Amino acid sequence: MKLAAALLLALALDAAAADKIWSAVLLATNVANPKPAPTELKPVAARLQRVFGYNQFEIVGRASADLTDDAKLSLTPTKTFWLDLKARRASSPDARGGYLLNLLLFQNDRPLVDTVAVIAPASPLFFRGPMSAHGQVIVVLQVQQ
Amino acid sequence: MKASDFEANFTAWIDGQLDLGRTAAFEQEMRACGFDPAAERAAAEQTRTLLDKYSATPELGHAEFFQHQLLHRIERETAPAVARPRWTFPRLAWAGAFCLLVAGVLFRTLIPTGAEPPPSNYFATIVDVRTYEPSISVDTVYDPRNNVTVLWLDGLDYLPTDIVR
Numbered sequence: 001m002k003l004a005a006a007l008l009l010a011l012a013l014d015a016a017a018a019d020k021i022w023s024a025v026l027l028a029t030n031v032a033n034p035k036p037a038p039t040e041l042k043p044v045a046a047r048l049q050r051v052f053g054y055n056q057f058e059i060v061g062r063a064s065a066d067l068t069d070d071a072k073l074s075l076t077p078t079k080t081f082w083l084d085l086k087a088r089r090a091s092s093p094d095a096r097g098g099y100l101l102n103l104l105l106f107q108n109d110r111p112l113v114d115t116v117a118v119i120a121p122a123s124p125l126f127f128r129g130p131m132s133a134h135g136q137v138i139v140v141l142q143v144q145q
Numbered sequence: 146m147k148a149s150d151f152e153a154n155f156t157a158w159i160d161g162q163l164d165l166g167r168t169a170a171f172e173q174e175m176r177a178c179g180f181d182p183a184a185e186r187a188a189a190e191q192t193r194t195l196l197d198k199y200s201a202t203p204e205l206g207h208a209e210f211f212q213h214q215l216l217h218r219i220e221r222e223t224a225p226a227v228a229r230p231r232w233t234f235p236r237l238a239w240a241g242a243f244c245l246l247v248a249g250v251l252f253r254t255l256i257p258t259g260a261e262p263p264p265s266n267y268f269a270t271i272v273d274v275r276t277y278e279p280s281i282s283v284d285t286v287y288d289p290r291n292n293v294t295v296l297w298l299d300g301l302d303y304l305p306t307d308i309v310r
Binding site: 044047048050051080094095098100107111112113114115116119121123124125126127129130137 | 266267268269270271272273274275276277281283286288291292293294295296297298301302303304305
């Protein structure tokens with residue numbers, strides 16, 4: 001009986017600890033000899049090229065955190081762009097075990113956009129930010145299992 | 146060549162087609178011209194007998210066929226003109242073929258064909274969004290073909306070098 005309870009607890013803890021939220025700030029540019037996409041962006045690199053029209057995507061900062069139901073946390077991929085979020089596990093079957101997120105994107109201490117989004121695992125959400133001297137700023141947010 | 150009145154009357158007299166009055170008048174005219182009506186009639190009878198005897202009328206084979214052709218021709222020439230129907234079988238066949246061609250072209254051009262893309266597990270949807278400054282606008286862009294959802298911010302200030310990091 002104790003063994004079964006311990007196994008169930010371990011499984012529950014494992015499931016809860018399996019989810020992570022990952023965020024990165026990207027610089028998108030068009031260059032003559034583009035570098036290969038970073039490993040984290042490989043699954044979406046081709047789609048990013050088609051949607052944003054750039055041929056090179058570099059990660060200038062990344063951050064991740066454990067994601068649990070009713071989590072409140074901040075992700076700071078760079079000092080300039082960071083996210084404040086509240087997460088609740090989504091009950092909709094469409095979300096496929098994803099989360100309902102209240103997101104606040106900041107540029108320094110200035111809030112840019114406040115949004116409520118439902119994100120399933122391996123379904124990145126992108127924020128097209130400002131242009132910079134180095135290229136287009138894009139913020140990506142993804143739930144990982 | 147047109148026959149003269151005398152020749153026409155002579156032919157009719159030989160064939161016995163003149164009435165009694167005209168027969169007597171014509172025989173009188175013949176005698177005046179130096180012909181003997183009795184001798185002329187006997188010569189004509191003799192010629193007719195010889196023609197009947199030696200002039201063989203060619204016999205046509207397949208009499209039924211020619212009779213059928215003649216009857217058919219007579220029927221065709223005597224039948225009242227019937228209006229030809231507008232939609233004859235060949236026209237219907239051509240119209241059907243044309244419709245099939247048009248349907249095929251429309252199917253190829255308008256109906257997407259080929260393998261359906263595999264079902265995607267992508268799900269990122271925006272329930273609500275707002276910005277804090279009136280100069281900044283935001284649009285939700287969902288590209289179903291590429292499975293990408295973007296919050297597209299406009300009106301942000303240009304960033305100088307290195308401030309991103």
